Structures are given as structure tokens and as C-alpha cells.
Amino acid sequence: MIKSNRVLLSLTAGLVIISVTLSVMAYQNFWFWRLWWFDNVLHFISAISAGLVFLLVYFIVARQDGQPISPTWTEVLLAATSSIFALGFIWELFEFSIDKYWAASVAVKQLAMIEIGFGDSIWDLISDIFGALVASRIFKSTYTETNYDKI
Numbered sequence: 001m002i003k004s005n006r007v008l009l010s011l012t013a014g015l016v017i018i019s020v021t022l023s024v025m026a027y028q029n030f031w032f033w034r035l036w037w038f039d040n041v042l043h044f045i046s047a048i049s050a051g052l053v054f055l056l057v058y059f060i061v062a063r064q065d066g067q068p069i070s071p072t073w074t075e076v077l078l079a080a081t082s083s084i085f086a087l088g089f090i091w092e093l094f095e096f097s098i099d100k101y102w103a104a105s106v107a108v109k110q111l112a113m114i115e116i117g118f119g120d121s122i123w124d125l126i127s128d129i130f131g132a133l134v135a136s137r138i139f140k141s142t143y144t145e146t147n148y149d150k151i
Contacts, residue, residue, distance in 0.1 A: 008142040015049040040127040047131020080132040088128035092121040
């Protein structure tokens, strides 16, 4: 495997580990509610991670007969932004429904901790798109296609 692809795989794995670790720690320590900006930061980092995973899988699978391909900027941007927006939208539907459920079943004094709203979801999706753009840049800068049949 070409060295730049190893770097890309290592970076992707590291970002996935960081995203999962931060997410678990945030739920355990209530960072989403205590730090107003943390949700957007985590969406950004997670979008970079998921974007890189998606791009790696997509462009490895997209190869025909094991032949190398060289994705264009347009292909990379479209693949990353559309997949991350779809994933982020599905997540926001889930998060919004959970928030609504909790709002209906918790005491009034706890409502201040629950983020309910359309505005939060929009900012989360904007953070996701920025993360997808960064993932596209990282991918296009480091991905080197090779004929994997010979490896």
C-alpha cells in the first residue's frame, strides 16, 4: 500500500477513535449541556471521521475490475457532502425525536438541560457540512490510487 494511503487510513482511524471517545465522555459528563459549543465541535470532528470512512470505502468499491481510478474534486465533494448531510439529517431526526420525548417526560427544572429546537439542528448540519468539506480536502490531498490486485 502506498505510504500516503497508510497515513490516510491512520488519520481516519485516529479521528474515529477521538470522535467515539469524545461522544462517550460528553454524554457521561453532560458536556453537551454544560458547554454550548461542544455539540458543534463534535459534529464537525465526527463529520470529518465519517466523511473519510465513506470516501475510502466508496472509492475502493467504485473501482471497476480492480483498476485504479482517480476521483475528481467534484466527485469527492459530492460524495462527502451528500453522504454526511444524509447521515447528519437522519441523526438530527433521531436527536429531535429523543429531545421531544424527554421534554414530555421530565420535570420542569430539568428542561433547561434539554436542547430542543430547529436552530440546534441547523447548526449541527452546518457543522456536518464543514466537516465533510474538510474530509474532502484531506482525502483529495492524501489519497493515491493504486492497483490493489497487485498488493
